[in-house]
Amino acid sequence: MKVFSLAALFAALCATLCSGSASQVPFERITNADREPGNWLTYSRNYQGQRFSPLNEINVSNVAKLKVQWALQFPTPTNEVSPIVVDNIMYVTGPNSAAAIDARTGRTLWTWKRPIPSDYHSVGFGRVNRGPAVLDDKLFVTTLDCYLVALDLKSGAQLWISKVEDYKAGYSMTVAPLAIDGKVVVGVSGGEAGIRGFVDAYDAKSGKQAWRFWTIPGPGEPGHETWTGDSWKTGGGSTWVTGAYDPDLKLIYWGVGNPGPDWNGDVRPGDNRYTCSLLALDANTGKLRWYFQFTPHETHDWDAAHVPILFDAKINGRERKLIVNANRNAFYYVLDRVSGEFIAGRPYAKQTWARGLDSKGHPIVLPDTEPTEKGALVWPNANGATVWFSPSYSPQTSLFYVAVREIGSVYFKRRAEYKEGTFYAGGGEDELPADDASGEIRALDPTTGELRWEFKLHSPPWAGVLATAGGLVFSGSDEGNFYALDARTGKPLWDFQSGGPIGANPISFNVDGHQRIAISSNQVLYVFGL
Amino acid sequence: MIRTQTLLLFSLCVFAIPYSLSSAQTEKSSSKPDAATPDVAAGKRMFERHCSLCHGLDGRGGRGPNLNRAQLFRAPDDTALMAIISDGIPPEMPEGWFFSEEEVADIAAYVRSFGKIPNEPLPGDPTRGAVVFSKNACARCHLFAAAGFAYGPELTDVGVRRSPTYVRNAILAPAEHLPEGFLFVRAITASGRTVEGIRANEDTFTIQIKDATGSFHSLRKKDLKDLQKLRGQTPMPSYKTILSAAELDDLIVYLFSARGSQ
Numbered sequence: 001m002k003v004f005s006l007a008a009l010f011a012a013l014c015a016t017l018c019s020g021s022a023s024q025v026p027f028e029r030i031t032n033a034d035r036e037p038g039n040w041l042t043y044s045r046n047y048q049g050q051r052f053s054p055l056n057e058i059n060v061s062n063v064a065k066l067k068v069q070w071a072l073q074f075p076t077p078t079n080e081v082s083p084i085v086v087d088n089i090m091y092v093t094g095p096n097s098a099a100a101i102d103a104r105t106g107r108t109l110w111t112w113k114r115p116i117p118s119d120y121h122s123v124g125f126g127r128v129n130r131g132p133a134v135l136d137d138k139l140f141v142t143t144l145d146c147y148l149v150a151l152d153l154k155s156g157a158q159l160w161i162s163k164v165e166d167y168k169a170g171y172s173m174t175v176a177p178l179a180i181d182g183k184v185v186v187g188v189s190g191g192e193a194g195i196r197g198f199v200d201a202y203d204a205k206s207g208k209q210a211w212r213f214w215t216i217p218g219p220g221e222p223g224h225e226t227w228t229g230d231s232w233k234t235g236g237g238s239t240w241v242t243g244a245y246d247p248d249l250k251l252i253y254w255g256v257g258n259p260g261p262d263w264n265g266d267v268r269p270g271d272n273r274y275t276c277s278l279l280a281l282d283a284n285t286g287k288l289r290w291y292f293q294f295t296p297h298e299t300h301d302w303d304a305a306h307v308p309i310l311f312d313a314k315i316n317g318r319e320r321k322l323i324v325n326a327n328r329n330a331f332y333y334v335l336d337r338v339s340g341e342f343i344a345g346r347p348y349a350k351q352t353w354a355r356g357l358d359s360k361g362h363p364i365v366l367p368d369t370e371p372t373e374k375g376a377l378v379w380p381n382a383n384g385a386t387v388w389f390s391p392s393y394s395p396q397t398s399l400f401y402v403a404v405r406e407i408g409s410v411y412f413k414r415r416a417e418y419k420e421g422t423f424y425a426g427g428g429e430d431e432l433p434a435d436d437a438s439g440e441i442r443a444l445d446p447t448t449g450e451l452r453w454e455f456k457l458h459s460p461p462w463a464g465v466l467a468t469a470g471g472l473v474f475s476g477s478d479e480g481n482f483y484a485l486d487a488r489t490g491k492p493l494w495d496f497q498s499g500g501p502i503g504a505n506p507i508s509f510n511v512d513g514h515q516r517i518a519i520s521s522n523q524v525l526y527v528f529g530l
Numbered sequence: 531m532i533r534t535q536t537l538l539l540f541s542l543c544v545f546a547i548p549y550s551l552s553s554a555q556t557e558k559s560s561s562k563p564d565a566a567t568p569d570v571a572a573g574k575r576m577f578e579r580h581c582s583l584c585h586g587l588d589g590r591g592g593r594g595p596n597l598n599r600a601q602l603f604r605a606p607d608d609t610a611l612m613a614i615i616s617d618g619i620p621p622e623m624p625e626g627w628f629f630s631e632e633e634v635a636d637i638a639a640y641v642r643s644f645g646k647i648p649n650e651p652l653p654g655d656p657t658r659g660a661v662v663f664s665k666n667a668c669a670r671c672h673l674f675a676a677a678g679f680a681y682g683p684e685l686t687d688v689g690v691r692r693s694p695t696y697v698r699n700a701i702l703a704p705a706e707h708l709p710e711g712f713l714f715v716r717a718i719t720a721s722g723r724t725v726e727g728i729r730a731n732e733d734t735f736t737i738q739i740k741d742a743t744g745s746f747h748s749l750r751k752k753d754l755k756d757l758q759k760l761r762g763q764t765p766m767p768s769y770k771t772i773l774s775a776a777e778l779d780d781l782i783v784y785l786f787s788a789r790g791s792q
Contacts (some may be wrong), residue, residue, distance in 0.1 A: 078622075122624055124583070192583075375587075412587050414578045422628045428582035430590065435761065458734045479733035492752070495735045 023136035024153060025086055027181040030135070031247050037469075038510030040085040043131055043176040044390060045507070048310040049244035049253075051392040052467045053508035057515035058530060059470030063484045063494045065530055069516065070106030072525040078503060079520040082131040082176060082390070082464075084139070085509040086153075090518070091134065092525065093176075095127040096143045098151060103511050106527065110156035112141075112149075120145050123170050123423055124192030130242070130388075130505075131176035133184060135204050140184045142173035148186055148202055160207035164188065170195050170421045176242045178252070180283055183210055187239025191257040191303060194424035197237035199254050199279065201286060211286030215239060215256045215274045223273035231268035234418050236260030237275045241305040241388045244323070246337060251289055252281045253310070253323055253337065257303035261416035262382075263371040264299070264426025271296040276304045278325060280340060290340030294327050295363065299370050300353070300411060301382040301429075302328040309393045309400065310337055313447050315344075324446055326391055326402040328384025329353070332449030333361060346449045348442060349385035349404045353378050371411035371427050381409035382429045389464035390505045392473070393446060397487050400446040401473050405460035407437035434459065441465065441475055443490060453490035464505030466517070474517055476502025482519050482526065498526060568632075573640030576633055580626065589644040594623065596710075598644045611638045652694055652783045654776070659784025662777045671742075671766065675788055681728070681742055682766060683709050689786035697782055701773070704766040714763045715739055717749055718756040725749065728765075 025041060033039075033046040037054035044051045058066060074094055083101075084091040089109065090101040096116050100109040116127070122144065133140040138159060139151045145167040150159045164186065165171035170193025178185040183201045191197070197215040202208065215237035217223035227235060236259045243254035259268060259275040276295040281288060294304050308325050315322075315334075323337035330351035334344040342361030354363040369378050383405060391402040409429040416426030431437075439457035444450060463476035472493070473485045482502060483495035500522025508517050517528045578587055584594030604619070605611035612634045618625035626634065663669065669678030674685045688697060700707035713729040717739060727741035737757065739747045742765065751757060773781065 119627075121627060124624075126622065412578075412582070414582075414587075415575075416579070419628065423580045423583070425579065425583060428578065428587050430586045430588070456734075458732060477734045481734045483735070492735070497733070497736075 025134050025136060027135065030179070038513070039087065040083065040507045040509045041134060042084070043082055043133065043178065043242040044244065044307055047180070047245040047247060048393075049307045049390075050309055050311070050395075051307070051390045051464065051505065051507075052394050052396075052469075054469045055508050055510065055515045056469040056471075058468065058472065058508075058517065060472060060486055060493060062530060063470070063472055066484070066494050066496070066517070066528045067530070068496070069527045069529045071527070072101060072106050072108075074520075074523050074525065076127070077500075077523045078126050078128060079523060079525065080128045080130050080174075080504045081520050081525070082505040083507055083518060083525070084132050084134050085507070086134055088511060090509075091132050091139050091153075093129040093132050093141050095129055096145070097129075098132055098139060098141045098156065100153075100156060103509065103516070103527075112151055112156040112158065114143055114145075114147070114149065116143075117145050117167070120167055120172075121421065122172060123190065123421065124425075125172075125174065125189060128174050129176075130174055133177040133179040135179035135184065138204065140177045140179055140204075142175055142177060142186055144172050144174070146171045146173050146188065148173070148177065148184065148200075148207070150184075150204070150207060162202055162207040162209065164200055165195075168421050169193075170424075173240075175240050178242050178245060179204060180245050180252070181247075183283065185243065185252055185254075185283075187241070187243075187254060189238050189240040191236045191238035191240070191260060192262060192423055192425050193421060194234035194236065194260045194418045195238065196233060196235060197239050197256065199239050199243075199252070199281060199286070201283075213279070213281055213286045213288065215277075215279070217273065226271040226273040228267075228269045234260050234424060235268065235272060235275065236262075238303070238305065240303075242307060244308050244310050245283065246310055246321075249321075249338065250283045251337070252279075252283050253308045254279050254281065255304040255306050255308065255325070257305045258298055258301050261418075261424045261426030262299070262301045263411060263428065264413050264416045265297055265370065266413075267416060267426070269297075272298070276302060276329075278304055278308060278323070278335070278340075280337070292333070292335055292340050292342065292361065294325075294331070294333065294361075295329050298329075299413075300329075300378065302380075302384050304328065305388055306386070307390045309391060309446075311393055311395070311446065313398075315447060322447070324393075324400060326386050326400070326404075326444070326449075328380070328387060329363070330380050330385035331357060331363070332400075332444060334447060334449070335361075344448050348402065348444055348449055348451070350379045350406055350408075351385065352408070371413040371429075373413060375410040375412050375430070377408055377410050377432075379408040380405065381407045381431050382411070383407075383460075387462070389462060389503070392465040392467040394467035394469075394473075394487055396469050396471070397443075397467070398446065399443045399452055399467075399487065401441060401443055401465045401467055401487075403461045403463060403465055403475055404440045404442050404454075405437070406439065407460050408432045439477070441473065441485060441490065443473075443487075455485050455490040455492065462501065462503035463519075466506035466508060468508055470515075474506045474508075474519070476504070476506070476519055476521065478502070480521060482506075482521065496526075496528070498522075498524065500524065568635045568639035570636065570639045570643055572633070573636035573638070576629070576637050577640050581637070584623070589641065597641055602641075602645075608638055608642070611641060615641075652779075652786060654779030654781075654783035656780070656784040656787045658777075659780035659782070659787075662773065662781045663784055666769070666772065674785070679744065681740065681744060683712070685785060686788050689788055694782055694786060697785060698778065701778065701781070702770045703768055704764050705762055705768075708762070708764060712764070714760040714765060716756075716758040716760060717747075717754050719749070720753050720755060722755070
């Protein structure tokens with residue numbers, strides 16, 4: 001009897017191990033990311049988009065001793081990758097490429113590459129990739145020529161490849177995918193090429209498209225009336241920054257980019273839904289649950305392409321499920337993530353285009369702030385008060401951290417002609433001189449957007465923010481500084497000159513139980529530890 | 531969805547320059563251009579649509595470098611300029627693969643029109659100008675033709691980078707004609723020492739200053755009592771009351787004498 005049960009146990013164990021049914025990173029591991037703070041399993045570490053590390057080995061008392069442990073040189077410059085780390089292995093991506101790296105030593109374990117077609121052209125952005133996603137035994141990577149690829153975690157072997165859209169029509173992908181229960185969710189770039197944007201989900205096992213949500217509604221769909229004539233066909237609405245996910249509500253939250261053409265709104269009268277909006281999509285069907293449009297009929301290139309942050313807090317004595325966003329348009333928004341209801345909002349950076357927000361959160365737009373033939377001076381500039389790089393939320397300090405760009409621009413309007421796969425922008429901007437610009441890391445009260453502290457930077461930054469349970473906030477500057485601030489006060493505690501402009505998001509993980517911090521700086525990825 | 535990095539490195543290496551295509555392209559109100567003559571007006575329209583995003587509508591730069599210069603470092607001739615417009619400069623500058631050859635020529639002609647510096651007659655005598663240069667100790671702060679001292683900007687190629695009018699005005703009112711990126715600073719250290727000079731570089735945490743002796747000072751900002759950015763100021767005095775009109779003419783023709791060797 002005893003022998004029999006042991007044999008049965010052995011058989012069961014073997015079945016589990018040999019059949020592959022015990023995948024390395026099941027959905028449950030990512031959902032419960034806080035149970036394994038030493039790994040970084042999704043773009044923002046957790047589905048809530050918080051980019052917060054619960055690790056505290058590196059903290060305010062010892063961060064001054066932080067040192068480079070290893071560095072990795074990429075084959076191409078201007079890397080913007082936010083790596084994934086699973087069980088001592090780091091996964092990174094570049095343009096049409098991916099690699100697995102030994103997180104102890106920085107030595108490469110495998111690489112994967114897909115040639116960039118010679119007739120591929122980036123319209124309005126650099127040849128970058130912002131990171132991979134992991135689920136079960138697969139690594140998911142997007143490519144510039146607009147494919148989603150699944151690679152074997154152990155070997156980098158290509159398991160499936162799905163064409164998302166035609167790059168010749170101006171579509172491209174730089175986004176880190178969001179892998180949820182059985183699905184991989186992605187968005188597209190191309191907001192300056194007159195694309196019609198969408199959010200797509202693919203079956204993680206087969207690569208078959210599960211659903212598509214068009215960000216520009218077609219004829220007969222609600223919202224189509226916010227476009228005039230055929231303008232919806234070239235209406236933009238790219239979706240180039242990774243969203244967030246609520247596993248309980250089973251809702252995906254995704255930001256939508258600018259309308260096309262960018263600076264000339266004359267050819268597209270109306271609110272131009274769902275550009276410059278936040279979408280809440282049913283994860284199973286891709287159906288729209290609610291939307292919130294930050295900037296109706298936008299004409300300054302202020303995409304709402306941001307990682308939204310989810311957290312729960314008491315508002316007026318009532319526990320609320322919240323979603324917050326420091327928007328490119330310089331306003332901070334607090335919404336109910338179940339209903340999309342506007343709760344609070346205020347500017348977090350200099351802006352000269354709106355008197356404020358009304359009770360519904362709609363901007364009260366000031367006159368003479370649209371681009372003109374002669375030019376109109378407006379804050380913020382076209383890159384916005386913040387851009388694609390990630391903010392961070394610390395449950396430890398209950399603060400929201402954001403890298404802010406304080407710079408104005410003279411906006412011009414010009415005629416826009418659509419030609420497939422080329423610039424469809426309708427104007428331009430002349431930035432104010434560098435001396436008139438500045439950058440800051442700002443800590444905001446996450447339920448109101450009120451300023452708690454700020455740390456001044458030499459120039460407007462291009463790097464995201466990571467808060468840690470060590471009471472620290474990490475970020476980078478355009479002059480190459482990678483630095484740590486006291487998360488409660490903003491006081492600088494440590495800095496390192498990386499030698500290149502930093503335009504990426506930091507992450508944190510453990511190697512053999514010891515905390516590491518990683519950041520890409522131009523062509524080098526640095527990993528720090530004590 | 532533009533999110534190009536500030537192209538600092540790019541701007542530095544493209545730092546284009548110099549003088550003058552003389553008046554090869556005199557501005558003509560556009561009568562209908564034939565196939566061989568580039569259509570500057572058409573070039574302007576395409577530039578505004580495709581290039582102004584980074585270079586500014588007037589070509590004075592933004593994310594991309596200022597093109598308002600007669601000669602571009604990376605595009606010394608029209609062939610090179612047209613190649614850059616077609617092929618881009620990977621990874622920062624996108625290609626203009628969709629332009630026809632004629633369109634590329636039109637855009638190049640428009641870009642060339644930015645930097646047009648009119649030829650100015652240069653009175654004066656360069657030999658006498660050399661004496662003015664030496665008598666006024668210009669070389670104490672400026673390198674010129676491999677001699678002198680590099681505290682202020684090097685002047686060897688000033689005749690290629692600037693117009694004579696600009697140089698004249700800069701000598702008379704230097705504070706109103708500071709070079710791009712020039713900043714005069716004063717730092718007071720914790721011990722009360724004053725370091726004054728020209729900013730060589732700066733980031734969020736540090737600043738590097740070159741003083742009048744040519745020494746570099748590397749300073750941590752948190753160790754400073756004060757850091758004053760003396761915007762609109764320069765250690766160079768105005769020579770308005772020092773030089774006679776004739777001396778000024780001589781000096782300028784001397785400074786422009788190095789132009790031919792470029």
